[in-house]
Structure formats: structure tokens, C-alpha cells
Amino acid sequence: MKFKLQLVIEDENGKTHLEDIIDIDKTNQPGYCIGLSLLDSRELLKELQQKIILNETYSYLQSKKTCSDCQHKRRVKSHETFQYRTLFGTVVLPNLRLYNCGCDHEHGKTFSVLNDWLADHTSPELQYIEAKWASHLSYNKSCELLKDILPIHITHNAVTVHNHLQKIAERQDGELVGKPTCLSGCENDWAELPKPDKPLTVGIDGGYVRQWRDKHKNFEVIVGKSYSKTKVPKRFGFVQRFEERPQRRLLSVLTEQGLQANQQITFLSDGADNVRDLQYLMHPEAEHILDWFHVTMRLTVLQQYTKGVIKNHPEEGKALKKHFESTKWHLWHGNVTNALDHLEDCCNLCDDDELTYHKKKDLIKHIEELTTYIENNAHLIPNWGERWRYKEPISSSFVESTVNEVITKRMVKKQQMQWTLEGAHNLLQVRIATLNDDLAKNFERWYPGLKINDRIGGQEIPLKKAA
Numbered sequence: 001m002k003f004k005l006q007l008v009i010e011d012e013n014g015k016t017h018l019e020d021i022i023d024i025d026k027t028n029q030p031g032y033c034i035g036l037s038l039l040d041s042r043e044l045l046k047e048l049q050q051k052i053i054l055n056e057t058y059s060y061l062q063s064k065k066t067c068s069d070c071q072h073k074r075r076v077k078s079h080e081t082f083q084y085r086t087l088f089g090t091v092v093l094p095n096l097r098l099y100n101c102g103c104d105h106e107h108g109k110t111f112s113v114l115n116d117w118l119a120d121h122t123s124p125e126l127q128y129i130e131a132k133w134a135s136h137l138s139y140n141k142s143c144e145l146l147k148d149i150l151p152i153h154i155t156h157n158a159v160t161v162h163n164h165l166q167k168i169a170e171r172q173d174g175e176l177v178g179k180p181t182c183l184s185g186c187e188n189d190w191a192e193l194p195k196p197d198k199p200l201t202v203g204i205d206g207g208y209v210r211q212w213r214d215k216h217k218n219f220e221v222i223v224g225k226s227y228s229k230t231k232v233p234k235r236f237g238f239v240q241r242f243e244e245r246p247q248r249r250l251l252s253v254l255t256e257q258g259l260q261a262n263q264q265i266t267f268l269s270d271g272a273d274n275v276r277d278l279q280y281l282m283h284p285e286a287e288h289i290l291d292w293f294h295v296t297m298r299l300t301v302l303q304q305y306t307k308g309v310i311k312n313h314p315e316e317g318k319a320l321k322k323h324f325e326s327t328k329w330h331l332w333h334g335n336v337t338n339a340l341d342h343l344e345d346c347c348n349l350c351d352d353d354e355l356t357y358h359k360k361k362d363l364i365k366h367i368e369e370l371t372t373y374i375e376n377n378a379h380l381i382p383n384w385g386e387r388w389r390y391k392e393p394i395s396s397s398f399v400e401s402t403v404n405e406v407i408t409k410r411m412v413k414k415q416q417m418q419w420t421l422e423g424a425h426n427l428l429q430v431r432i433a434t435l436n437d438d439l440a441k442n443f444e445r446w447y448p449g450l451k452i453n454d455r456i457g458g459q460e461i462p463l464k465k466a467a
Contacts, residue, residue, distance in 0.1 A: 001026045005044065007051050011059070021047050038149075046151035049088035057093045057114070064113045067101035075099040082114045086123040090153040122164065124447045130161045131168045132439060135431040136410065138417070139165075162423075169426030172433060172442060181247040183261045196263035200254065202226040203268045203291075203399035204278065206240070207407040212418040219421065221411075221428065222246070222278070225402045231257045235432050237406055239425040246278050268396040270294040271377040289387075290380035292332075293395040298370050299328050302346075305363045312357055320349055334383035336374060343371045406431060 003024040010016045022044050026034070036044070066073055080095040095114045100107050120127075133142035139158035146152045203225050208218035220240045227233035236253045238246055251259075259265070266287045271294070302324050310317030323342045330339040349355070350364050357363065374381070384394045410431055411419065419427075433439040440452040 001028070007048065009051075009055055019051050021051065042149075042151040046089040049086055049151075050091055053084065053086070053091045053093065060117055061094070061096055061113055064096075064098065067103065070101060070103045072101055072103075074101055077110050080112065082118070083121060084118060084123065085121060085126055085153065085156070087126045087129060087150055087152075089151040090155075124443055124450050125452070127164050127168060128439065128443045128452060131165050131430050132434050134161050134165050135427065135434040135439075165430055166423070166426045169429040171446070172429050173426075176245075176248055176252055179248055179252055181245055181251060183251075190261040193260055193262045196260045197231070197258055198229045199264040199266060200226055200228045200231070200257065200259060201266045201268065201393045202250075202254070203396035203402070205270060205396060205399040205403050206272065207403045207412070209407065209411045209424055210418045212420045212423075215418055219424075221407055221424065223399070223403050223406050224250070225399055226254060226257060227398075228257070235402055235406060235435055237428050237432055239421050239428065242421040242425045250278060266393055268393060268399070270396070271373065271380060288380050289382055289394070290377045291394075291396040292384050293397050293400070295331060295374075296328070298366070298373065299324060302363070302366055302370065305359065305366070308359060309355070309357050309363075313355055316349055316352070316355055320346055323349070331374070331381065332385045334381055334386075336378045336381055340371060340374060343367055343374070347371075405435065 003026065005021040005024070007019045007021050008016055009019060022040075024036075024040055026032075028034075064074070065076075075098065077097040077099055080097060082093040082095040084091050084093055093114060095112060097110050097112050099110050129146070130142065133145060136142075137145070139161045143152075143156060143158050143161050147154075147156065204222065205224070206220045206222050208220055211217045211219050221237060222240050222243075223235070223237040225233055225235050234253050234257055236250060238249055240246075243249065254265070264287070266289060268289050268291050271290050303321065306317050306321040306324065308317075309320055323346045327339045327342040327346075330336075330342065346367050347364060350357075350360055350367065382394075387394050406428065411417065411424065411427070430439065433442060443452060444450055
């Protein structure tokens with residue numbers, strides 16, 4: 001059985017003509033695949049794309065041969081070619097270099113027709129799919145998958161995907177230029193603003209990825225998430241040593257969620273200096289809270305040490321355990337002074353020469369680190385128990401999952417790779433845009449004629465059907 005597919009082309013004058021697309025031979029013998037095979041579909045899409053783009057190109061070239069102002073015919077300087085990469089194959093297009101008409105005094109002597117029509121040699125849809133897949137998979141894997149499913153040109157490789165993703169990330173970052181790093185306006189006018197939405201909660205944490213230049217070292221990536229009861233959560237992130245204005249990036253994310261100057265906002269962090277610098281001076285109504293999750297992690301480590309002390313010195317071990325429990329209880333209720341007193345008692349117990357625990361030095365070191373941690377962040381320690389009873393946020397555990405989602409799955413555990421500061425930062429921006437469902441919106445904004453999603457404003461786009 002033979003199938004012959006043809007393309008019906010109707011020009012602007014209503015005239016139609018047929019062009020052959022592909023001939024397919026099928027058999028009904030057992031063991032043979034019925035319907036279109038993957039190979040057939042790739043060839044069909046490739047041929048169909050070639051015919052459609054070539055016909056569009058011929059029509060556009062004809063329209064540019066005549067000056068739109070004086071209707072004089074433009075002279076041809078040379079015939080060229082133009083390679084256009086699409087999701088359904090690379091199309092080599094005929095191109096013309098024309099002389100500008102004598103009535104045109106603003107432009108140069110000649111111009112390339114397709115360079116004005118197609119600003120980029122790669123279609124927006126191909127760039128979008130490359131960026132989206134590469135934000136989830138390695139550059140090489142995403143390139144292989146594209147070639148498995150679509151008639152991508154054989155010269156398409158991981159370097160091409162990487163370069164396109166970097167370009168998209170730089171374009172996204174370019175939109176932040178000129179945006180404020182803090183709220184503007186007079187505080188006296190903020191009271192006259194409309195009633196704000198529900199409070200926003202922002203959690204910030206960091207992760208580490210391996211460095212390219214020195215493979216034995218890591219560099220820090222800051223990741224965060226903001227949410228409220230009425231807003232869709234938004235992720236954000238950047239490479240600490242590469243980002244010059246992190247406050248601007250954070251404020252841009254919060255502004256997208258409708259942040260007002262008179263709106264309540266809570267920042268949760270682990271108390272690190274770089275994270276505190278990002279939060280402060282951002283919002284006058286902001287509340288800065290030390291994350292209970294990070295405090296309990298440190299206390300849990302200390303309580304594990306007490307098990308070893310109890311085996312060798314039961315009385316001292318039980319006393320030490322009781323002091324740690326009291327420290328946790330006082331911190332839970334925001335009583336920093338009493339908590340520090342109990343930690344001091346723990347140091348005195350461990351400093352006794354009669355205590356022969358083999359990990360005594362490590363235990364003392366952890367106690368001193370916790371003491372310094374609490375002293376440095378005392379102004380960020382609230383009454384966690386009261387906040388918990390009123391169902392207010394006390395922990396940034398939701399950020400831990402965000403760190404895993406944004407960094408670990410793509411850049412650390414599953415993909416053992418080394419990164420440059422710029423490469424990691426740019427990949428991070430595209431991955432976050434993908435996870436926030438912003439990448440498709442960005443492309444539709446950059447290319448107004450492009451429709452990636454099949455819905456606009458919550459309604460399906462009607463498809464034209466052949467008569």
C-alpha cells in the first residue's frame with residue numbers, strides 16, 4: 001500500500017498549487033509497524049518544513065524587490081544563501097543582497113533581505129526547547145534527545161545548546177538592568193497605598209557546586225523561594241561571586257508577586273552574613289527570622305555526642321543531655337540569655353580533666369560554634385513557640401527542597417560536572433525560569449507571533465480546520 005502526501009499552497013491572490021511532500025510504502029505483513037514510524041515522521045516534518053519556509057521566503061523576497069515608497073525596482077547586487085535552523089531541520093534559504101533605492105537616504109547602499117526578516121539564524125521555538133530541556137538535563141543528553149525525536153541537523157551538538165542557553169540567560173538578565181534594588185518613594189506616602197495582599201514569606205539558603213578552574217574547590221550558589229497564601233510560589237537564585245546586584249534580582253521577583261511598600265514580609269535564613277546582606281535594606285516592613293531548622297540541626301549533632309559520653313560517664317552524660325534539652329527549650333521560647341548560660345555550663349562540664357571521652361575536643365568545638373552562632377544571631381531569634389502556635393512561619397525547610405530542586409538535581413548529584421561562575425549562573429537563571437513557568441512567557445513576549453502554550457488567558461486557542 002502506498003501513501004502520497006501533498007501540500008496545497010494558496011497565495012495572496014487566491015491561486016493554489018500542489019507540491020509533493022513524501023511517498024510512504026506500507027505493508028500489512030506481521031511484524032511490521034503500522035502507521036507512521038518515527039523515521040517517517042521525522043522525514044515528513046523535515047520535508048514539510050522545507051516546503052513551507054521556502055515558499056514563505058520566495059514570497060518575502062519578491063515583496064522586497066520593489067521599493068515600497070516610490071515603487072521602483074531595486075537592483076540585485078548578489079545572490080547568497082541563508083541557513084535557518086528549526087525544530088524540524090535546517091533549511092538553506094536563497095537570499096538576495098539588493099541595492100537600496102535612490103529615495104532612501106537613511107540606510108546604507110545595500111542590504112541583505114533575509115537578515116532584516118530573520119534576525120537570528122535559529123528559530124525561537126528551537127531555542128525555547130533547547131533551553132527548557134537543557135535546564136533539566138545535561139547539554140549532551142538534551143541534544144541527543146532532540147535528535148532522537150526531531151529531524152535536527154547532524155551538526156547540532158552540546159556546544160550549540162550551551163551557547164543558545166547562555167544567550168537566553170543573558171537576555172533575561174538584561175531585562176533587570178535599570179530596575180531598583182530597594183523600594184522607592186517616601187515612607188509618608190506608603191500609608192495611603194491600597195490595602196496590601198497577604199504577607200509574603202521568603203526563605204533563603206545556599207548550596208555548593210564544583211568549580212571548573214580548581215576542581216578541588218566549590219563555590220556557593222544562593223537559592224530562595226517566596227510565597228504567600230494567595231500567590232504562586234516563585235524561586236530565585238544566583239551565584240554569589242558572579243551576581244553584582246542580588247537585591248535587584250530579589251526585589252524583581254517580589255514585585256512580580258505584587259509586593260507593596262506597606263505589605264508585611266518575613267525573611268527566613270540560616271543567619272549567614274551573605275544572606276543577611278541580601279535581606280537587609282530591602283523592605284522597611286520586613287521581619288527577619290533565624291531559621292529554626294538550622295538551630296535544631298546543630299542541637300541534634302550535640303545530642304548525638306551525649307550518647308557516647310553517657311557510655312563512659314553516665315552522670316556527666318545525663319547532665320550534659322539535660323543542659324542541651326534546656327538550651328533547646330529556652331531557644332524555642334526566645335530566651336537567648338538562659339540558652340547561652342546552659343551552653344556555658346556544657347563547656348564547663350566537658351572541660352573537666354576527669355572526662356575521658358575520646359571525642360571531647362570535637363564536642364567542645366561544636367558547643368563553642370553553637371554559642372558563637374547564637375550570639376551573632378541573637379537579634380534574629382524570636383519566640384518560635386508563639387509563632388508556631390499562631391501558625392506563622394518558623395522554618396525554611398521549604399527552601400531545602402528548593403535547593404535540591406534547583407541545584408542538586410541538575411548540577412550536583414545526578415550531573416557530576418564542574419562549572420564556571422558565569423556558566424552556573426546562566427544555567428541557574430534558565431532553570432529557575434523553567435520551574436517558575438516563566439520561560440514560555442518570556443519567549444512569547446520576545447517574539448509576539450510565537451505561541452508556545454495552547455491556552456491564552458485560560459482559554460484554548462481555536463485551530464482552523466480544512467474544509
